[in-house]
Amino acid sequence: MSTQNFNLPDVGEGLTEAEIVTWKVAPGDDVAINDVICEIETAKSLVELPSPYxxxxxxxxVGEGTTVEVGTPIISFVSDAAPAAATQPPAPAEEPGGSVLVGYGTGAGATSRRTRAAARPVRSSVGVIAKPPIRKLARDLDVDLSSVTPTGADGEVTRDDVMKQASQASVFRNIETPEWGAVREETVPAPKSAPVGLARGVAASGSHGSEARTESIPVKGVRKVSASAMVQSAYTAPHVTVWKEVDATRTMELVKRLKTSPDYADIKVSPLLIVARAVIWAVRRNPMVNAAWVETDGGAEISVRHYVNLGIAAATPRGLLVPNIKDAQDLNMRELARALNRLTLTAREGKTPPADQQGGTITITNIGVFGMDAGTPIINPGEAGIVAMGTISQKPWVVDGEVRPRFVTTVAGSFDHRVIDGDGMSRFIADVASILEEPALLVD
Incomplete structure (x- = not known):
C-alpha cells in the first residue's frame, strides 16, 4: 500500500501556523486535484485548502480546531483502493490499472467533481436556486435563503443578494436580550501554550452548580493579531482625538441621487463613499495625517506618503480586519464605490488576502453602522491617523437663524502626536466635515 502525506503549506507571505477549522473530506473519500479538503484559518484570512492529489x-x-505549524502533515492519501469509476480521473495509457496518487501538475485532465457541482445552480426542496458557494456563504452569515429576494437570471440567488440580506438582518440581531446558558462550567480548547483543563473562572456551588458562570475563549487567529497590534499602537503612539459635529444633509441628498443613477445601478452606495472621498481630498490638503513615524538606527524619521492606501476597518465574524484600497487617490467616485464594495464583500466572507491588509496609510472606521455617535479609535499600526464616522440621524439644527430637522453626524479623528500637531489634525477633520456639509467641493 502506498501512502502519501500532505503537509500544511504556506498559503501566505511568512505564514508560520494555521488552525484547521473544518474538514471537507473524510477517510475513504475520493478526491480530485483542487477539490477543497479543508478550511484553515491563518492570522489574517480564512482559506480553502485544495487537494494536491x-x-x-x-x-x-489533525483534528478540527487544532493549530499546527507549516510543514506539519495534516492528511494522508492512499493508493490501495481505486476511486469510483464515475469520478476516477483517466489514468495514462502506459500505467497499470489500479489507483494512483496524482500530484500538482500531472492530472491535467482531472476535473474536480466539487468544481463541476459549483458551476450549476442547485434548487432546494423549498424552491431556492443558488450555487453551492452561495449556499455556503449564506450558512456562514446565518442567512435563510428562503428569505432572500433573488435578482439573478431565472430567479437565482446571487452573492450580492445574500450580502444585502445579511446586512439588513444584522441591524436587528441584538434586539433580544440573550439568556444565560444552562451549563455552569465547561471545558473549551485551550490556547497553544496553556494546559488543557477546565475553563478558567470560579465555579459556584449548591443547587446552581449546573449553570454556566464563566467561559474561556482562546485568543488566536485574527483576534490574536489584532490585539497585539492595538496594544503596540496604544503604547507606542501618543494618541489624541478631536471631533466635530456636522450637518450631512447634502451628503445624504447626494447618496440618494447616486442610488438612482444608471451609472451606479450595479453598485451599492452609502455615505461611507462620500466619507472616503472626503478623507482622500483632505489628505491632499493635510499630507502629514497620511505620514508615519519610523524608527531608525540613528533615531527616528517621519515618512510622508504622497499616495493614499485607504484602510476600511471591517467587523467580521472572525474579528477586526483592516483591508485597504491601494492608490485610492487615483480613483474616481464610481471606481472608489466599486472598490469599497469589493473590499466589504471579501472581508465579510473572510477571504481578504494578507497583501490587502498591508501597506495602509490612513484608516476609516464606520462606527455609525452600530448606532454609535462618536468614538476615540486607536490608530492602525504604521499609520498616523484614523477617522471615525458616527451614525447619521435627523436632529434639530439651526439654519439661517431657524431650527430645522437636518441629518447630523459626528466626525472624529485620532492622531499620532509625534507626527501631527493638534492644529494639523483639526484642519484635517474640519476639511472632512466641510465635504460632508457640501460635497460639491469635490468638484475641483
Missing part, C-alpha cells in the same frame, strides 16, 4: 483519503492527521 487525486486519490483516496487515508487519515485526517
Amino acid at each position: 487525486a486519490g483516496v483519503v487515508g487519515d485526517l492527521l
Whole structure:
C-alpha cells in the first residue's frame, strides 16, 4: 500500500501556523486535484485548502480546531483502493490499472467533481436556486435563503443578494436580550501554550452548580493579531482625538441621487463613499495625517506618503480586519464605490488576502453602522491617523437663524502626536466635515 502525506503549506507571505477549522473530506473519500479538503484559518484570512492529489483519503492527521505549524502533515492519501469509476480521473495509457496518487501538475485532465457541482445552480426542496458557494456563504452569515429576494437570471440567488440580506438582518440581531446558558462550567480548547483543563473562572456551588458562570475563549487567529497590534499602537503612539459635529444633509441628498443613477445601478452606495472621498481630498490638503513615524538606527524619521492606501476597518465574524484600497487617490467616485464594495464583500466572507491588509496609510472606521455617535479609535499600526464616522440621524439644527430637522453626524479623528500637531489634525477633520456639509467641493 502506498501512502502519501500532505503537509500544511504556506498559503501566505511568512505564514508560520494555521488552525484547521473544518474538514471537507473524510477517510475513504475520493478526491480530485483542487477539490477543497479543508478550511484553515491563518492570522489574517480564512482559506480553502485544495487537494494536491487525486486519490483516496487515508487519515485526517489533525483534528478540527487544532493549530499546527507549516510543514506539519495534516492528511494522508492512499493508493490501495481505486476511486469510483464515475469520478476516477483517466489514468495514462502506459500505467497499470489500479489507483494512483496524482500530484500538482500531472492530472491535467482531472476535473474536480466539487468544481463541476459549483458551476450549476442547485434548487432546494423549498424552491431556492443558488450555487453551492452561495449556499455556503449564506450558512456562514446565518442567512435563510428562503428569505432572500433573488435578482439573478431565472430567479437565482446571487452573492450580492445574500450580502444585502445579511446586512439588513444584522441591524436587528441584538434586539433580544440573550439568556444565560444552562451549563455552569465547561471545558473549551485551550490556547497553544496553556494546559488543557477546565475553563478558567470560579465555579459556584449548591443547587446552581449546573449553570454556566464563566467561559474561556482562546485568543488566536485574527483576534490574536489584532490585539497585539492595538496594544503596540496604544503604547507606542501618543494618541489624541478631536471631533466635530456636522450637518450631512447634502451628503445624504447626494447618496440618494447616486442610488438612482444608471451609472451606479450595479453598485451599492452609502455615505461611507462620500466619507472616503472626503478623507482622500483632505489628505491632499493635510499630507502629514497620511505620514508615519519610523524608527531608525540613528533615531527616528517621519515618512510622508504622497499616495493614499485607504484602510476600511471591517467587523467580521472572525474579528477586526483592516483591508485597504491601494492608490485610492487615483480613483474616481464610481471606481472608489466599486472598490469599497469589493473590499466589504471579501472581508465579510473572510477571504481578504494578507497583501490587502498591508501597506495602509490612513484608516476609516464606520462606527455609525452600530448606532454609535462618536468614538476615540486607536490608530492602525504604521499609520498616523484614523477617522471615525458616527451614525447619521435627523436632529434639530439651526439654519439661517431657524431650527430645522437636518441629518447630523459626528466626525472624529485620532492622531499620532509625534507626527501631527493638534492644529494639523483639526484642519484635517474640519476639511472632512466641510465635504460632508457640501460635497460639491469635490468638484475641483
